[in-house]
Amino acid sequence: MKKSVVLAIMVIYVFAIVVVGLWGIKTYFFNPTVYVSEIKLVDSEDGAYKVETTPDQPDVDYIRVDYKKDLKFQLYYRVLPDDASNKTVEFDFDISKYVGKIEITEVGEVLVYANERMTIDGYIRSRDGVKAKSRKIRIMIRVSESV
Amino acid sequence: MEDTIQNKGFKPFIKHFKALVLMQLKDKLDFSFLSSKKKLIAKIVFFILRIGAIIAISYLAFHYAAVLSLFSLSGIVPVGVVTMIYTLIFVMSLLSCTVGLMKTLYYADDNRVLVTMPVTGNMVFFSKLVVYFIFELERSLTFTLPLLIGYGVASLLPIGMYFWMIPCLIFLSALPVVLGALLSLPTMAVYGFLKRHGAIKVTVFLLVITIFVAAVIWLILLIPENINLIQQWHHIQPHIIDFIRQFNIYAYPLAKLTNMMIGEYYNLRFNFTWAQVVTFVILIAAMALVLVVVYLIAKPLFLKMTATPFEFEKKEYIKARENRRRKKYKSILRKEFLLNLRSTEISYSFVAVYISVPILILLLNKIFAAMTTQLLGDYMAYSFNLLIILLILFASNAIVSTMYSMEGRAGYMKKTKPLELIMPLVIKLFYNILFSVLSILAAMTVFGIYSALSVGNIIMLTVCVLFFQFGHILWSAERDLMNPQNEQYATTGGLIDNPNSNMTTISAFIISAAVFAFSLKLFTEGGDDPTLACVKLMLLGIAFALMRAYLFFVKVRVYYKERM
Numbered sequence: 001m002k003k004s005v006v007l008a009i010m011v012i013y014v015f016a017i018v019v020v021g022l023w024g025i026k027t028y029f030f031n032p033t034v035y036v037s038e039i040k041l042v043d044s045e046d047g048a049y050k051v052e053t054t055p056d057q058p059d060v061d062y063i064r065v066d067y068k069k070d071l072k073f074q075l076y077y078r079v080l081p082d083d084a085s086n087k088t089v090e091f092d093f094d095i096s097k098y099v100g101k102i103e104i105t106e107v108g109e110v111l112v113y114a115n116e117r118m119t120i121d122g123y124i125r126s127r128d129g130v131k132a133k134s135r136k137i138r139i140m141i142r143v144s145e146s147v
Numbered sequence: 148m149e150d151t152i153q154n155k156g157f158k159p160f161i162k163h164f165k166a167l168v169l170m171q172l173k174d175k176l177d178f179s180f181l182s183s184k185k186k187l188i189a190k191i192v193f194f195i196l197r198i199g200a201i202i203a204i205s206y207l208a209f210h211y212a213a214v215l216s217l218f219s220l221s222g223i224v225p226v227g228v229v230t231m232i233y234t235l236i237f238v239m240s241l242l243s244c245t246v247g248l249m250k251t252l253y254y255a256d257d258n259r260v261l262v263t264m265p266v267t268g269n270m271v272f273f274s275k276l277v278v279y280f281i282f283e284l285e286r287s288l289t290f291t292l293p294l295l296i297g298y299g300v301a302s303l304l305p306i307g308m309y310f311w312m313i314p315c316l317i318f319l320s321a322l323p324v325v326l327g328a329l330l331s332l333p334t335m336a337v338y339g340f341l342k343r344h345g346a347i348k349v350t351v352f353l354l355v356i357t358i359f360v361a362a363v364i365w366l367i368l369l370i371p372e373n374i375n376l377i378q379q380w381h382h383i384q385p386h387i388i389d390f391i392r393q394f395n396i397y398a399y400p401l402a403k404l405t406n407m408m409i410g411e412y413y414n415l416r417f418n419f420t421w422a423q424v425v426t427f428v429i430l431i432a433a434m435a436l437v438l439v440v441v442y443l444i445a446k447p448l449f450l451k452m453t454a455t456p457f458e459f460e461k462k463e464y465i466k467a468r469e470n471r472r473r474k475k476y477k478s479i480l481r482k483e484f485l486l487n488l489r490s491t492e493i494s495y496s497f498v499a500v501y502i503s504v505p506i507l508i509l510l511l512n513k514i515f516a517a518m519t520t521q522l523l524g525d526y527m528a529y530s531f532n533l534l535i536i537l538l539i540l541f542a543s544n545a546i547v548s549t550m551y552s553m554e555g556r557a558g559y560m561k562k563t564k565p566l567e568l569i570m571p572l573v574i575k576l577f578y579n580i581l582f583s584v585l586s587i588l589a590a591m592t593v594f595g596i597y598s599a600l601s602v603g604n605i606i607m608l609t610v611c612v613l614f615f616q617f618g619h620i621l622w623s624a625e626r627d628l629m630n631p632q633n634e635q636y637a638t639t640g641g642l643i644d645n646p647n648s649n650m651t652t653i654s655a656f657i658i659s660a661a662v663f664a665f666s667l668k669l670f671t672e673g674g675d676d677p678t679l680a681c682v683k684l685m686l687l688g689i690a691f692a693l694m695r696a697y698l699f700f701v702k703v704r705v706y707y708k709e710r711m
Binding site for chain 2: 001002005008009012013016017019020021023024025026042045046070072073074076077078080081082109
C-alpha cells in the first residue's frame with residue numbers, strides 16, 4: 001500500500017471518530033457555570049522549588065528557594081475542577097518589608113534582587129466572584145554563601 | 148584496487164568522489180525535474196509549501212498544547228516533549244540507516260561495478276556513507292528543522308537559536324549514519340543467520356508479530372469504558388508530566404542533544420549556554436571516534452565482500468527433495484503458497500493488512516464505546532465500521548492487480564497447464580480470499596461484541612462485507628488480466644506506478660464511500676430497527692460479488708479465446 005493511501009485511511013479513521021464525537025453523542029443540559037473548588041500550588045516543573053506543608057499548618061504552602069544571581073522563577077498552581085468556568089487567579093503578596101529586594105507579579109513571577117533572608121506571605125486567589133477560593137503561600141528566600 | 152586512481156592529488160580525489168556519490172544518488176533519486184524549467188519551478192513551489200505546512204502544523208500543535216496546558220502548567224511546551232519527538236525521529240533514522248547500510252555495504256550488487264571504476268576501495272566505502280548522510284541531511288532540513296522552528300515560534304526561542312540549529316542538525320544528521328555503519332555489522336550477522344535458517348527466520352518473525360499484536364491489543368483494552376477527560380484531567384496530567392521527566396532521565400544523551408539545539412529553559416526563557424557548545428564538540432569528537440572504529444572494522448569486511456568474485460561465493464547447501472507427484476490443484480496451491488511466502492512485498496502486505504483490520508476495528512469501537520452516543524451516533528458508528536473494514540481491504544487489493552503481471556514472462560506458462568484456464572487464475576487469488584475471510588470474521592466479531600446489533604444482523608453484515616471483498620478481489624484481478632504488465636515486470640523487475648493498482652486504489656475509495664453513504668441512509672431510514680438495512684446491505688454485497696464474478700469469468704473466456 002502506498003504511503004499516501006495509508007495516510008488517507010488514517011485521516012478517514014480520525015474523521016470517523018471526530019464525526020461520531022461531534023454529531024453522534026447525546027446532548028445534556030447542564031449548568032454553564034462551574035465554580036473553582038480548590039486552588040493549590042504545585043512543584044516547579046523546572047526544579048526551582050518544591051511545595052511543602054507542615055502538619056500544624058496544613059492550609060499553608062511553603063516554598064524555600066536558595067538565592068542566586070538574577071533569580072527568577074514562576075509559581076505553578078492548579079485550579080480544580082479542571083473544567084472550572086473561570087480559571088484565572090491573582091497573586092497577592094505583602095512585600096512592604098522588602099521593597100526593591102523582591103518583586104512578585106500578578107501572574108506569579110518571582111524576581112529576587114537581594115541576597116538576603118526573606119519571608120513573604122501572600123495568597124493565590126481565584127477570580128470567580130463571590131465563591132472565590134484562596135490558598136495561603138509562604139515564600140522563603142535563603143541566603144547563599146557562594147554568590 | 149587501492150592503486151586504481153589515475154591522477155593523485157586532492158582535486159582529482161574530490162572530482163572522483165563527487166562523481167561516485169552523484170552516480171549513486173542518481174540511482175536512488177529522481178532528478179528528472181532538472182531537465183524542465185516547469186517541473187523545476189513546480190518542485191520548488193511544492194517544496195516551499197511543504198516546509199511552510201510543517202512549520203504551521205508544528206506551531207499550531209505546540210501552541211495549542213501550551214494553551215491547553217497539556218504537558219506543563221508553565222504556558223510553554225517543555226523541552227522534554229521535544230526530546231521525545233526527536234528520540235522517535237532519531238530511532239527511526241537509526242533503524243533505516245542500519246538496515247540500509249547493511250544492504251548497501253555488504254549485499255548490494257552495484258558494489259562489484261563500483262570497484263571496477265578508477266577509484267579506491269576507501270572512496271567507494273565512504274561514498275556509500277556520504278549518500279546516506281545526504282538522505283539524512285535532507286530529512287533533517289526538510290522535516291526536523293521546520294518542526295523545531297514551529298516549536299521555537301510557539302515557545303519564543305531567541306532568534307540566534309534558529310541559526311545555531313542549522314550546524315547542529317547538519318552534524319546530527321551524520322550521527323545515525325556513523326552509528327548505523329557500526330551497527331550494520333551485528334545486524335548483518337543476524338540477517339545472515341536468519342537467511343541461512345529459514346525456519347528460525349519465520350519463527351522469529353511470527354514471534355515478533357505475536358508480541359506486537361498482543362501488546363497493541365492489551366493497550367487498546369486499557370482504554371476505559373467511559374472517558375471523561377475533563378473530569379479526570381487533574382489525575383492524568385501529573386502522570387504525563389512525570390512520564391516526560393522520567394523519559395528525559397533515561398534518554399539522557401538525546402535530551403542533551405535536544406538541549407544542544409534549542410538551549411535550556413530557565414529564568415522563564417530559553418537561554419543559549421556554553422553547555423550547548425560543549426555538547427556540540429563532544430558530539431563531533433564521538434562521531435569521529437565511531438567513524439575510526441567503523442573504518443577499522445567495517446571497511447576491511449566491505450572490501451573483502453566486494454572483492455570476492457561471485458563465482459567463489461559459498462553456495463548454500465540445498466537439501467535435495469524427491470519430486471513428489473501431487474494432484475493438479477494441490478500442486479498449484481502449493482506453488483502459490485511458496486510464491487506468496489517468498490515475495491516479501493506480498494507476505495508483508497498480508498500480515499500488515501489482514502492483522503491490522505481487526506485491531507483497528509477494536510480501537511475504533513473502544514473509542515466509540517467510550518462515547519455516550521444517541522441512535523444516530525450508533526448508526527454512524529456501524530457505517531464507519533463498514534467503511535474502515537472495506538476501505539483497508541479494498542485498498543490492499545491493489546496488490547491483486549499486479550499478481551498475474553508480477554510473474555513476468557513465466558505468466559504465459561499458465562496456458563500450458565493441464566487444467567481449465569480459469570482454475571490457475573482463480574487459485575492465484577486463493578490465499579488473498581482465505582486471509583480476507585479470516586480477517587473479516589475477526590473484525591466483524593469485534594464489531595459485533597461492541598455494537599448493539601443482534602447476532603442475525605451481524606451475520607448479515609458479515610456476509611455483506613465478505614461478498615464485497617470477493618467481488619473487489621475479482622475486479623482487481625480482472626484489471627490485471629485485461630491490461631497485463633508482464634513485459635514491464637519482466638524487463639524492470641518492478642513497476643512503481645502500475646496503472647491497474649492505481650485504478651484499484653481509486654475504486655477502493657469510491658466503493659467503500661458509496662457503501663458507507665448507502666448504509667447510513669438505510670440505517671437512518673429504518674428507524675429503531677436496523678434489520679431491513681442489514682438485509683438490503685447483504686443483498687447488495689451478494690449482487691456486487693455475483694456481478695463481478697460473472698464479468699470476470701466472461702472476460703477471461705473471451706480474452707483468452709481471442710489470444711489463443
